[in-house]
Amino acid sequence: MQLSQIAAIVGGRLVTKSGVGDTVCTGANPPDQAQPGQITMLDDPKKAAAIAPRIESSGVLAVVTSSETEAISCAQIVVADPHEAFAKIVAHFRPAIDDTPLADGVDPTATIHPTATVHPGVTIGADVVIGPRTRVRPGVVIMPRCKIGADCVIHPNVTLYEYTELADRVIIHAGTVIGAHGFGYRQQNGRHVPTAQLGYVAIESDVEIGAGATIDRGTYGATRIGEGTKIDNQVMIAHNCQIGRHNLLCSQVGIAGSSRTGDYVILAGQVGLKDHVTLGDHAIVGAQAGVMDDCVGNQVYLGSPATPQREQMQIMAVERKLPEMRREVKQLRRDLDQLTSRIAESSSSDSADSKTFPDHPDRSAA
Amino acid sequence: MQLSQIAAIVGGRLVTKSGVGDTVCTGANPPDQAQPGQITMLDDPKKAAAIAPRIESSGVLAVVTSSETEAISCAQIVVADPHEAFAKIVAHFRPAIDDTPLADGVDPTATIHPTATVHPGVTIGADVVIGPRTRVRPGVVIMPRCKIGADCVIHPNVTLYEYTELADRVIIHAGTVIGAHGFGYRQQNGRHVPTAQLGYVAIESDVEIGAGATIDRGTYGATRIGEGTKIDNQVMIAHNCQIGRHNLLCSQVGIAGSSRTGDYVILAGQVGLKDHVTLGDHAIVGAQAGVMDDCVGNQVYLGSPATPQREQMQIMAVERKLPEMRREVKQLRRDLDQLTSRIAESSSSDSADSKTFPDHPDRSAA
């Protein structure tokens, strides 16, 4: 689709250096995921300088923005509401299929490799692709347009929402749900109105996901799980998260929206991550910790809020001694007060003495 | 069914002002949910005064009780074990169907609106009603007597236990389970014996529930989710909870039995609520907090046990400084001891001096 056509669809004004709008745009993605030839979005003009380097280096074709900006050199489509306009563009490239009824069993438009094993009770939607030697167990539902690579195993009763992508050798255990709508709402007249959830989930090669886990789709682009990462049962990964390669995410971990982890990150059981935090490579977070801020890599973090191990261990050591410390503080007060009053008495008796000097000149005169 | 018939079923003594027992009772519900014309239960005579106003104002027809009470003016059925008797009555109005085998596919007694889309792989039990334009995805199991409104979407592999009620525009994501038995047991001869779990789940309009969530049925009446409330993935809501309207319950929140939230309550990720607590309107609870007591509304709560934000922030600020504070306490002790001994020495030298006065009269005499 040409940029000029996209501008027309969203009722926007196209600004290009050449003045020509016939360049063909091949896709739409958020700034951190946009590929060469694609269009992206600048939701806040104040962020222009911050995202400009990424846009310049990525070969992005155009930006949807609410006001023309000098900071970005590529084509711009200027609209009143960039989110609304960008949602329209994304939906053009990845049409919503929520309302399409599913065929019984395997849709005739699906492409299943002859060496794949799909159980008869499985539902496979339109345009799904399944690679060689992949095994799909009973009760699995694969919604339209999912792409599944080679040698994957999808255990019973798993649900893959539309557009989910699994690379090769991905294992998904029973009851897990990939690609449900992100938990994003804006309030309007006292009601929570869902925001666009037009993205999808991309799972790279050699990822294993446990039973009863949930990974939500991105808002516009992909929620991504990096190559070789292992995810335990009942882990929750929210929309737009970018999980690095070779992570270990233990059971019942919860990661809120748009957070990122580097490579070789380990999150122990029941850890929680706030939204929009970033963990560096080789960061390790101890069980039940709550990560509230970015964490540099090659460090161990404990506690809620999560704190570098050394510091947190010191804090915890003192916490154990708090009752004793409280008694000591009370004792200090008593001792100090006693000392103070003893000195006051003694100095008042001193000063009484002192005063006696003039009163009893005879004494000094003694 | 007439009150006299109910009394006969449970082997109870009917006490009415009129002395007549032919009034027709239309249902059975716990005191906080009982409607006009229904029967309710007073499980402990000591609570009579407390629940009397609700009973008087609600138009309740009768109360099952272990001893006749003056505090309540409506009809009373006096029995030895009110729980056992009330369970029998509830089961009369909402018969247990656990043992009924389900038909394959859609039961012929189900009423499915012609505009609804039900995937062929779905199981729908006896007497289920499904409203206009509602879409039911593959792998969904809807047990007997569920009532589902208009424009709902039930995603793949969801289970609705018997008697579940969804109003209009309810969305339930994949793998979620509504209406399982509450976790209620009493100990008997060293074994945990399940208590009656005869209630159901009622979900009001415009509720959205994420993937892998679980909401248990009430003991006698409804576990209720209020209109417009949004529930994220892997949230757990236990039996008898009454969730208000327009709440936001983030991922992995757990709410124990019989708790209540007001309207516009927000619970962040991994929050836990103890059983039988109440949160006021617009209460906000921060991630991983543990609510142990009732919380008034229009306040932010943090920590475990959850504490008003201001107070908790102060506590947390000091916690970060605990190692420093401990050193300061130790230093205070050293400084104080040093001062004390210095004073002791000086005063002992003073007193020594003093003593020397008489011993060295020459000095004072100098």
Place this chain on the structure above:
Amino acid sequence: MQLSQIAAIVGGRLVTKSGVGDTVCTGANPPDQAQPGQITMLDDPKKAAAIAPRIESSGVLAVVTSSETEAISCAQIVVADPHEAFAKIVAHFRPAIDDTPLADGVDPTATIHPTATVHPGVTIGADVVIGPRTRVRPGVVIMPRCKIGADCVIHPNVTLYEYTELADRVIIHAGTVIGAHGFGYRQQNGRHVPTAQLGYVAIESDVEIGAGATIDRGTYGATRIGEGTKIDNQVMIAHNCQIGRHNLLCSQVGIAGSSRTGDYVILAGQVGLKDHVTLGDHAIVGAQAGVMDDCVGNQVYLGSPATPQREQMQIMAVERKLPEMRREVKQLRRDLDQLTSRIAESSSSDSADSKTFPDHPDRSAA
């Protein structure tokens, strides 16, 4: 299979007292689960003395070990890598069936008691046995070689992986997954390689498991849930755990690998247990607590790390007063410094006075 055959399969050296290797071995299990006539493993020769009593008393036939040990009197098969060898032996007795495609519906080799009720939409694998009066709801998938007793209820969309054993009167609620692979990996060339997960899950009689729970299979033997234990929704129990009898595990509890609980243990909501910890009989752990070490029974534990109630209550009481305590410490410092400088002044004025003595001989001379 004879011991000599087993030794040949793993390429090991068989050491027996009699020198004869024709004794028949009936199974393979880890040391704590091995039965008479079975073979077990000693993965670290240093543990020989520790596990010797269990091996001697259990009637175990032989041990796979990396070096011959005097500490153990039974037959030994000496190999380079005991884990690899033992995995081969276990796989001989309990062959992996991951790659076997499942038949549609009920496999002809399954044995279903005529009084059992199996919904037509259920998938039942090869060699499964289902006992009298057991009910299996729609959407359930029972993988090959599971053994299910009498009077069980398996609610919709439950998945039982291969070799799962349910005794009698076991109830499993919707969406629960029993027997998925344990979360065990070793790192090799920068990648996480799954370790053997060849065990299974054994659930004893009268256990009830809530909705959306996950219980992983053992590494070589059984993850076991003891008789009469009740497990709430969304509980996670990792590989090799041995849960005692008549426990109550509340919602969202997470138990890491190889942990053990005694009888009548209660874990409140969202409690986490570290791997390899043991809780004594009648231990109670409060909501959201994190158990990091073994806990003796007949005690209540609170907090993270979990601490005996009395101690933790004292700590928490002081935590609430931390801001006040901090002010007091600061005030103590001010008061002490003031007192110190007052004394310094007074003693310097004293000493000044003292000094004045010699300087003003006239005064003492007065």
